Amino acid sequence: MRNKKVIIGLIMALTLSVPVGGYLVYNSVTVSRQTTIQQEVNSKGGGKNKAEDTAKEEITHPREWEDGEELRLTENRNAYKLQIALDEKGKKILGHQKIKFRNNYNTSLKDIVFHLYPDSYNTAETRPSIGGTPPKLAEIEIGDIKIDRVNYNGEAMSYSEDNQILKIKLNKELKPGEVGEVTIDFTLKIPYSQDRLGYCRNQYSITNWYPILSIYDETEGSWDENPFHPVGESNYSDCSDYMVEIAVPKDVVVITTGVQIAKKNEGDLNKNIFEADNTRDFVLFMSSEYKVVSKEVDGVKVNSYYLYEESTAKRMLDLACKSLQYFNDTFGKYPYPEYDVVESYLSGGAMEYPTVTQMGPYGKMSENYNANELTFYDEAVVHETAHQWFYSTIGNNEFEDPILDESFTSYATALFFEDLFGKDNPLGVKGSFLDNSYRYTSPIYRSTDKYTWNEFSVIVYKIGPVVLEDLRRQVGEEKFMEIFRTYYQTYKFKNATLEGFLKIIEEKSSKDISNYIRTAFTSDTYSTDALRLRN
Template sequence: MLHFFRKILFFSLLISTCGCSGQPGPADVDIIPESTDASPAPDTHHEDELAVFEQNLIDDYQSVLGKMENATRYQIDLQIADTVSDVSGHQEVLYTNNEEVPLDEIYFRLFPNISGLILTVTNLTVNDTQLPAILTNKDTAMRVDLPEPLQPGEQTLIAMDFQQQVPRAMGGNYGLNIYMDDILALDQFFPIIPVYDEDGWEVQDPPINADMLFADEAFFRVRVNAPAGLVLAGSGIEVGSTNGDQRQEVIYIGGPQRDFFLAASPRFESVSRKVGGTTITAYFPGEYRQAGNLVLETAERALNSYNDRFGAYPYIELDLISTPMNAGGMEYSTATSLSLRYFDADSDAANLTFLEAVVAHEVAHQWFFNQVMSDQLQEPWLDEALVQYATYLYYVDRYGVNNAQGFVQSWYQRWANVDQAPIPIGKPAGAYTREEYGPIIYGRGPLFFEALNETMGEASFNRLLSAYADQYRWGIADSQAFTELAQEICDCDLSDLLAHWVKE
C-alpha cells in the first residue's frame, strides 16, 4: 500500500523532471469495448487438476504447479445483489496440513470487520459436520475447532456461507472495502486462512498502521453473479461468462496467489497493452481517460523495469483499477487498486505526478508481496520500504539517476515529519504511532536500502534483489533470510549497518 505523501512527491519530482526531454507522456490508446459474447462455464469441482491454472501463468512458470499440490484451494460462489452493496457467497476451502504438527483448529481472517461486524459467516461445516463460527481478535478472525486433529499431510474440506453489506462511506483499513461513486471494491471480502508458523496462527489484532494480509499462496476459482450493467475487474483471469438481460455470470481462476480482489462499476472503461506474455489493463471511469492512459504507460514501463531486475512477472494478466480509498493505492495478487481521487487531473495538477508513483509502487508489490510474502505487521520495512526503493529504481530506469533524485528527496522530506529521528525501521507496525509509521517506513526505510546499495556495491545489490525474488518466490521470507542472503552475496558483515538503521 502507498500512504499519502502527494505534496512532497509532486514538488520533489517537479524539480528533477520538469523540462526533461527524456520523460515521455502516456501514449494514446484505444478504448477496448467490454465483450458480451457468452462462453461456457468450466467445471469447478475440487478434484480438478491444477493444470487448469497453467493458463494463468506465462510458459516459464507453468512447471511450478507440479510442486503445489498441497496448496490451499478456494472455491467461491459470489452474488452481488441489484443494490450492488449487498454481497453474499458460498465458499469451500480444501486445506492441507503442511505443518509438522497436528492442528486442532484452523483460523480464517475476516478483514472487513475492521470497520465493525460487517462480514458474517453461517452454515460452517468441516467435512459436512456442522460447527460454530467462533469470532476472535475484535471479530477480525474466526476460529474453526476441528472435530478431530488434522494430522500432517491430511486434508479437510471447510464450507461456509458469508454475507456482508459493503460500507458506503470510508471506514477502517483505509476504506478499501467500499461501495461509493458507483464503484464497488471488494477488499478481501471472503474468509481467508492466514499463515501458520512457529508462533502458531498469525491472527494479531489489527493495528492502526500497515496492511494485514499474511497468507500462503493458494488457488482460487470464483464464480461471480452480478447485475448485467456492471463491468467486473479483478484478480486472476476470466475463463467463462454468460450474459442475460438482467444478470451476468463470470468465472475467474487465479493462482498461485495470496488473495482475490474484485471491483465492479457501470462507469468502468478499459485500455490494454501487451508486455511480453502479459496483458496489462487499466480500468477507470470514462471521464478520466488521460489518467487511464498514464496508468497503462507507467505500468508498462514499471513491468519492463522490474522484469529485468527481479525476474519475469509470472502471470498473463495485470489489472490496475481505480477505486475510492483513503490511501494512494493497494496491492493485490495480479491486480492493484488506485485511488480514484488521483485520476482527476483537472482538480489538481499534482494528481498525475503522484499517480505515476503510486502505479510504480503497486506494480513492485507484485514481486514483494504476491510472489515473496513477508509479515507486514511484524516487519513492514521488508515489504513497504523495499517497494519504495524499487519505485526509485523505476524512476532511474525511466528517467535516469539525476532525474530520479526528486523521488529520493521525497523520502527525506517525509522523514522530516518526525524531525528525521533515528527511529529503527525494523519495529512491528503496531509499535509505531500513527505519526511515526509513514515517515519511518516510507521515508527512512528506503534510505536504508540506499545505504545497503552503497555498502554492498551496485552490482552485488542488484544480484541481491534478483536472488531474493527468485529464492523466495511463492514462499515466505523474513528479515533474517534477507540479511543472510545479502551478507552471502557481498561476502561482508552488515551488522553495523543493520544496527544503525533496522534494529532497536
C-alpha cells in the same frame, strides 16, 4: 500501499490538482461526507442507477448453486472456490466458499483459524483507512462479515467469531500430511466508504473481504490472529489457487485478481468466472461505468480501467507497462498473465493486491508526461506495480515486517525513476530519500502497531529505503542486484523474513555487511546522516 497521508490529509477537500512537495494530488470527489451519506440514505431502494434497476428483487444465497468438479490441490497449495452474488439493494455480498488444504506443518492441528478482515470496518477505531476516519461511523459506513454456516469434511461444525477471527474447533486432530475441506456460507455487508473496502456512487471496491485461512506458527504453537491494524496493512497469507464465480447485473464490469475464463448469461444477471493460480489473495472491483485501455508487455496483458478520464488512464497504463518491464529486467519476471490498474474512489493514496492496483479518483491529466511534471499518481502507479514483486509474489507478514514490502517497494520505485529520468530526478533515490532530513525515532524495524501513521509514513517509506541505498553503496551495483534477484527467486510465492534477506546478503557479500544491515534496521544507533552527507 502508496500513502502520502501526511501530505494528503491536509488537502483532501481540494477539488483541483495542487502542487505539494513536488507531487500533484487529485481528488474529484468534491461533496462533503455528510452530504454524500444523506444522499445515499435517500437513494436506497430508489433505483438511482442502472445496476440497481437491473438487480433482482430477491438475491438467494449461492450455496444452492451446483459446485461442479472437486477442488484439487496443486503443489500443496490451498485451493479456494467461491461463489458469490451481489445484492445491490442491500449492499451485500452473499457468499459460499470452499477451501481444501493439506496440513503442511509438522504438528497436528486441533483447530482451524480464518481471518475475518472485513470486521475491521465495524468501528471508526478499527477501520483501516488511509484517507482519514471520522470519530464515529454512520450506519451505512459500517462494514461487517457474518458467518452463516460452517462445515468441515461434510460435517456441520460449531465455531466462534471474535476480534476478526473465525475459529473452528476440530472433533479430530488434522495430522501432518492429511487434507481437510471447510465450507463456509457468509454475508458481507459492504460499507459506504472511500476506503479499500466499500462502495461509493456506482463503484464497488471489494478487498480483504472473505474468510482467508491463517498461517500457523510452529514455533509459537498457535495461529496468527492479529487483527487488521488501522495503520499500514496486516495481510499475511499463503499463495493459493482460486476459482471464483460472481453473479452481478449484466451491465456491471467486474475486474479481479487472475483472469476471466467464462461468462454465463442468466436473465438479468451474468455469472462471471475467474481463475487465479498461486496468488496471495483475491480482490474484485465492480462498476457499470468502467472502460478500459490495454497494452501488452513481455507477454503480460496490462489493463487500465477508468471511470471517466481516458487520457489519465492511458498515462497510468504507460507507466505501469514501463515499470513492469523495468522490474522484470531488474528483479525477475512477473509471474502472472495479466496486470490491472483500476480507478476507484479510494481516498488518500493507492493500494496493491495480487495482479491488481487500486488507484484513487482520477482528475484530467495529459496522456504524456516528462521528468519535470511528474505527479503523485505517476509515482503511485509505479509504486503499486513494484508491490507485485514485494508483497504479491514475495510475501511477508505485513503486520510484523512492514519494511519488507513497503520499504523495499519504495526503494524499487525510486530505482525505476532514476533509471528512466536520471539520478537527479526528484522521484529517484537521491530526491526521494537523501535530499531531505527526516526526524524519526529508532529502530526502523518494528511491528505495525508500534507506529503512528506519521511515523509509518516517514520511517517505513523514507528511512527504510536509505538502508537499502547504504547496502547498494557498500556492495556495489552488480552485487546489489544479484542480492535482490536471488531474494526474488528464493522467496517467490513464499513468505520472506528479515533474517532470510540477511542470509542472502551474507551469502552474496559477507557476514560483516549482513550484520551491518541487521544493525541498521534493528538498533537504536544507526544514523542516516553520514549517507546523506556523502550524497
